[in-house]
Amino acid sequence: MNELLRPPSLPVTTRAAEGLLRRRFTVAEIDSMVASGIIAEDEHIELIGGEVVPMSPKGRRHEIIRTELAFQLSRQCPANLHVASEPYLRLAPDTASEPDIIVYPATMRSPDVDGQTVLLVIEVSDTSLAYDLGVKAAIHASHGVREYWVINAKTLETTVHRSPTASRYADVRLLAANTRLSPLLAPELDATLDQLDLE
Numbered sequence: 001m002n003e004l005l006r007p008p009s010l011p012v013t014t015r016a017a018e019g020l021l022r023r024r025f026t027v028a029e030i031d032s033m034v035a036s037g038i039i040a041e042d043e044h045i046e047l048i049g050g051e052v053v054p055m056s057p058k059g060r061r062h063e064i065i066r067t068e069l070a071f072q073l074s075r076q077c078p079a080n081l082h083v084a085s086e087p088y089l090r091l092a093p094d095t096a097s098e099p100d101i102i103v104y105p106a107t108m109r110s111p112d113v114d115g116q117t118v119l120l121v122i123e124v125s126d127t128s129l130a131y132d133l134g135v136k137a138a139i140h141a142s143h144g145v146r147e148y149w150v151i152n153a154k155t156l157e158t159t160v161h162r163s164p165t166a167s168r169y170a171d172v173r174l175l176a177a178n179t180r181l182s183p184l185l186a187p188e189l190d191a192t193l194d195q196l197d198l199e
Contacts, residue, residue, distance in 0.1 A: 024050030027096045048139065050094040056127050061198070062153050065124045066100045068196045069151075073103065073189050081119070081186055084110045091115045091143040097136065100124045103186050115143030119185040126153040137161055141169050147183050156193040 030047055033039045044055040058066075070085040077083050083103055087110045090096045101122040104113045121140060125132045132150045140148045141164035148161040148169070156177035161169035162184065175181065177194040 022051060024094055025052060026050070026093050027090050028093070030096070044098060046098055047094065047096045048135075055098065059126055059153070062124050062126050064198050065151065065153055065156075065193075065196065068198065069122070069124075069191055069193070070101050072191055072196065073101065076189050078188050080106050081188065082106045082108075082110070083189075087111075087113070089113060089115075089118065089121065091139065091145075095139065095143065097121075097139070103183060103189065115140065115145045118145055120147045120149065120183040120189075121145050122149045122151065124151045124153050133159060137172075138168055140164070142166055146185060149181070151193065158193065 025047060027047060030039065030045075030052070034041055039045065044058075046053045046055060066085065070083060074083045081103055082105070083101065085101055086098060087102055088096055089099055089102060090111070091114060099121045101120075102110075102113065102118050103120040104110065104118050108117060123132045123136065129150070129152060137148060137150070141161070144164055146162065146164060150159045150161070152158070158175045158177075158179070158181055160173045160175060160181070161171070163170040178192060180190055180192050182190040
């Protein structure tokens with residue numbers, strides 16, 4: 001993309017090192033860059049295998065779905081669970097994602113939650129649907145995320161991923177918008193997406 005035509009909300013990216021080795025970053029280094037102001041606190045990035053990946057801007061429908069679903073899950077939340085919206089989920093020393101919603105034990109602080117301890121990871125996807133169903137699903141499976149939902153922002157269909165292996169999920173199901181969704185590890189929470197107030 002011509003940098004002069006790039007929307008101001010997108011960070012400048014480069015392909016100058018295409019095919020060449022790149023320097024790997026760690027989550028600790030990214031945290032330090034945020035603390036020192038090199039990376040803005042509200043900049044949406046993920047660290048995948050040591051590489052900084054800028055995330056696409058989120059559209060209006062995406063934000064409405066995320067907000068309404070997080071609100072509904074939070075209202076149902078018992079004292080032993082927490083729901084967080086857009087947390088930084090540390091999966092490995094060189095990998096951290098920024099899912100739309102996570103559910104985790106209330107005994108933990110959200111920065112300490114990782115792939116082994118998170119109970120549910122939810123992504124609301126529009127332009128990133130293929131990425132979230134492919135690359136990101138494999139990343140979450142390989143780091144032990146036990147349940148991962150990808151919600152298609154256009155259709156409200158949800159792909160539920162369970163039973164992680166070293167490289168993929170063994171149990172993947174596509175559920176219609178009128179299906180009652182309930183996480184295995186947090187059955188107190190549920191949602192039927194076509195009943196959310198999205199107007």
